[in-house]
Amino acid sequence: MRISLFITCLVDQLWPSVGASAVEVLRRAGCEVAFDERQTCCGQPAFNTGYRAEARRLARRFIEIFEEGGAEYVVSPSGSCTAMAHHFHELFADDEPWRRRAEALAARTYEFGAFLVKVLKVEDVGASFKGRVTWHDACHGLRDLGIKEEPRRLIRGVRGAEFVELPNADACCGFGGTFSVKYPEISVAILDHKIDAIEKAGVRAVVSGDASCLMQIGGRLTRNNSNVKAMHIAELLASRE
Amino acid sequence: MHQQTSETFDRNAREALADVQLRGALRNLATTFGGRRKEAIATVEDWEGLRERARAAKDETLAHLDRYLEQFAGNAERAGARIHWARDGAEACRIVLDLIRARGASKVVKSKSMATEEIHLNHALEAEGLAPVETDLGEWIIQLAHETPSHIVVPAIHKSKRQIAELFAEKVGIEPTDDVAVLTGAARRILRRNFAEAEVGISGVNFGVAETGTILILENEGNARLTTSLPRTHIAVMGIEKVIPRFTDLDVFLKLLPRSGTGQRLTAYQSLITGTKRRPEDEGPEELHIVLMDNGRSRMLAHPVTRQSLACIRCGACLNACPVYQQVGGHAYGSVYPGPIGAVITPQLSGLRQSAQLPYASSLCGACREVCPVKIDIPELLLHLRAEVTEGTAAGTAAQHGPVKRRPLERLAFGLYARAWSSPALYLLGARVARVLQRVVVRRGRIGKVGGLLAKLAPPLAAWTEWRDAPPLAPRTFREQWREENKGQNHPR
Numbered sequence: 001m002r003i004s005l006f007i008t009c010l011v012d013q014l015w016p017s018v019g020a021s022a023v024e025v026l027r028r029a030g031c032e033v034a035f036d037e038r039q040t041c042c043g044q045p046a047f048n049t050g051y052r053a054e055a056r057r058l059a060r061r062f063i064e065i066f067e068e069g070g071a072e073y074v075v076s077p078s079g080s081c082t083a084m085a086h087h088f089h090e091l092f093a094d095d096e097p098w099r100r101r102a103e104a105l106a107a108r109t110y111e112f113g114a115f116l117v118k119v120l121k122v123e124d125v126g127a128s129f130k131g132r133v134t135w136h137d138a139c140h141g142l143r144d145l146g147i148k149e150e151p152r153r154l155i156r157g158v159r160g161a162e163f164v165e166l167p168n169a170d171a172c173c174g175f176g177g178t179f180s181v182k183y184p185e186i187s188v189a190i191l192d193h194k195i196d197a198i199e200k201a202g203v204r205a206v207v208s209g210d211a212s213c214l215m216q217i218g219g220r221l222t223r224n225n226s227n228v229k230a231m232h233i234a235e236l237l238a239s240r241e
Numbered sequence: 242m243h244q245q246t247s248e249t250f251d252r253n254a255r256e257a258l259a260d261v262q263l264r265g266a267l268r269n270l271a272t273t274f275g276g277r278r279k280e281a282i283a284t285v286e287d288w289e290g291l292r293e294r295a296r297a298a299k300d301e302t303l304a305h306l307d308r309y310l311e312q313f314a315g316n317a318e319r320a321g322a323r324i325h326w327a328r329d330g331a332e333a334c335r336i337v338l339d340l341i342r343a344r345g346a347s348k349v350v351k352s353k354s355m356a357t358e359e360i361h362l363n364h365a366l367e368a369e370g371l372a373p374v375e376t377d378l379g380e381w382i383i384q385l386a387h388e389t390p391s392h393i394v395v396p397a398i399h400k401s402k403r404q405i406a407e408l409f410a411e412k413v414g415i416e417p418t419d420d421v422a423v424l425t426g427a428a429r430r431i432l433r434r435n436f437a438e439a440e441v442g443i444s445g446v447n448f449g450v451a452e453t454g455t456i457l458i459l460e461n462e463g464n465a466r467l468t469t470s471l472p473r474t475h476i477a478v479m480g481i482e483k484v485i486p487r488f489t490d491l492d493v494f495l496k497l498l499p500r501s502g503t504g505q506r507l508t509a510y511q512s513l514i515t516g517t518k519r520r521p522e523d524e525g526p527e528e529l530h531i532v533l534m535d536n537g538r539s540r541m542l543a544h545p546v547t548r549q550s551l552a553c554i555r556c557g558a559c560l561n562a563c564p565v566y567q568q569v570g571g572h573a574y575g576s577v578y579p580g581p582i583g584a585v586i587t588p589q590l591s592g593l594r595q596s597a598q599l600p601y602a603s604s605l606c607g608a609c610r611e612v613c614p615v616k617i618d619i620p621e622l623l624l625h626l627r628a629e630v631t632e633g634t635a636a637g638t639a640a641q642h643g644p645v646k647r648r649p650l651e652r653l654a655f656g657l658y659a660r661a662w663s664s665p666a667l668y669l670l671g672a673r674v675a676r677v678l679q680r681v682v683v684r685r686g687r688i689g690k691v692g693g694l695l696a697k698l699a700p701p702l703a704a705w706t707e708w709r710d711a712p713p714l715a716p717r718t719f720r721e722q723w724r725e726e727n728k729g730q731n732h733p734r
Binding site for chain 1 (some may be wrong): 254258601608610611626627629632652659664689701707708724727
């Protein structure tokens with residue numbers, strides 16, 4: 001099975017190790033991973049801030065690139081970027097050909113964890129990580145893509161990891177894209193509600209499928225000199241302690 | 242409390258976050274209301290099916306609103322009601338005032354109505370020397386405090402018991418007490434007098450049934466029942482979007498609204514009023530006047546995306562679920578409609594110019610969409626309004642209230658981002674340049690608080706790092722690593 005990796009600009013530039021981990025796990029699960037170096041960004045920041053023309057430009061580029069390459073699926077280590085690809089068709093409401101192309105691509109574009117469980121039917125990728133871990137449901141992955149069970153099953157498949165459910169696992173972390181810097185005080189107030197729960201859970205790591213949430217949660221944890229690590233699900237699954 | 246407007250949402254929010262009392266009052270809202278809602282929903286077999294049916298009924302209504310309004314008006318009039326059409330809030334206030342004056346009335350009681358809050362009816366009546374008394378306990382509390390409601394369903398939720406006790410002591414002359422029974426007992430005594438003496442009762446309408454001309458009012462305290470049955474004249478103010486096609490549609494909405502709003506299976510009272518009394522010797526008002534109000538709703542109706550805003554049944558569930566509302570409360574929004582639905586309808590009702598911040602006051606988490614009983618896609622609406630803000634299209638709203646303030650630097654930044662990141666070469670070059678520049682701020686593997694000149698040059702970086710560390714750009718991007726590892730191998734060009 002050949003998949004094309006949609007790395008996302010955040011993972012590409014800030015956490016390339018997450019990308020490497022995702023590739024390793026996908027290969028372990030039997031995939032051939034292709035990476036098209038022409039890719040840049042899905043345009044979500046522009047779309048979410050209201051700059052639709054700019055978003056449309058990046059969307060067209062994305063669709064053109066990922067239509068090629070002969071891969072069966074497009075897989076991404078980001079719920080929000082995958083959701084953006086699923087929303088591309090909204091940018092082409094008045095453009096039937098592009099809308100069709102957007103919908104066709106979206107139908108085979110998956111978030112990393114969801115892909116493993118729903119398409120590859122894999123829940124144990126041979127990972128091991130010692131300690132208590134908890135999961136943060138990133139909003140787009142949860143509510144746009146319906147991803148809830150899959151990551152929990154994957155975490156339960158990690159040898160040595162003790163899964164702890166947060167009481168407010170599905171509460172927003174407060175990132176929200178430019179919201180995090182347009183309304184930083186509100187963003188952090190929402191965040192601290194999540195941080196409190198994470199600290200109370202007494203975990204070694206909080207895991208999520210979205211680098212943006214991890215940037216928000218992790219940034220506050222390190223500012224607080226916390227012992228809790230913010231980890232991407234790909235990193236957890238690639239772990240072999 | 243000073244009057245907060247939508248224009249100063251950011252400042253209002255900061256003040257709200259520093260208000261310890263308010264934070265305490267709001268903290269319970271999410272858990273209590275959210276918890277009760279979940280329990281109430283569990284008592285229904287097919288909640289999702291109900292939502293679908295409700296939304297379908299609303300869509301059907303909105304697709305033929307003129308027809309259903311005419312049907313409603315005709316049936317209500319045949320049953321003895323008088324129908325009045327108000328283009329906007331000012332006209333609605335004038336109609337109500339004229340009705341009161343024409344009857345030589347001065348004693349007016351009111352039950353809770355967000356539509357009347359929207360048009361500031363009390364102010365309009367008070368300006369003419371009248372003293373309408375709010376009879377819903379929460380509304381009466383904020384009336385005594387000269388405040389606006391901070392929640393669609395529980396208007397005084399921002400007040401603590403102690404604040405209410407102090408308010409009553411000051412305005413009503415009872416001894417300060419924490420005893421809820423004593424406080425409500427005092428309210429009941431005073432409001433009963435008002436009911437007994439009232440000549441006009443003003444109410445809102447939860448649903449207007451086109452098929453029968455019936456209006457339905459839901460409540461828990463009984464004050465709406467008294468307001469609409471004791472005085473000789475009953476005036477009901479109804480937004481035009483409140484009409485629904487058939488009496489049987491009420492079954493669906495009655496299952497959804499109380500559960501969504503307060504976690505009840507049903508409110509304590511449901512008053513179904515069809516016209517006036519059939520025989521003169523019956524009890525009840527002599528006259529029923531229904532004021533059908535537009536006030537910007539037909540403008541919302543016109544656009545296929547914004548039309549769904551009118552499906553709202555004013556349950557307040559989205560407020561309770563919203564992480565932003567949970568932190569800052571309702572007054573920060575500067576509108577009688579706060580929270581997610583408020584962020585969407587306030588700009589449409591009063592113009593994007595004053596309320597351009599509201600569509601951005603959201604992390605787009607989608608919790609609101611999840612709990613909305615009529616499946617309004619609030620995030621879609623927020624994104625639509627954000628596009629209107631940046632593109633200045635604001636069909637209708639810009640024409641009405643003037644253009645939105647431009648943000649040239651932001652526009653420039655996004656334009657550059659789109660152009661540069663349309664080229665993989667420029668994208669990579671940008672990453673390399675940024676990696677060099679960031680050395681100024683990276684210390685021990687992270688970016689801490691950025692201040693001084695750099696903070697002024699890059700406000701987003703300052704805003705982020707005030708409370709959170711920022712990750713540095715990695716020494717090599719994923720693609721650079723990949724290129725090196727796959728040198729000479731066959732991969733898509």
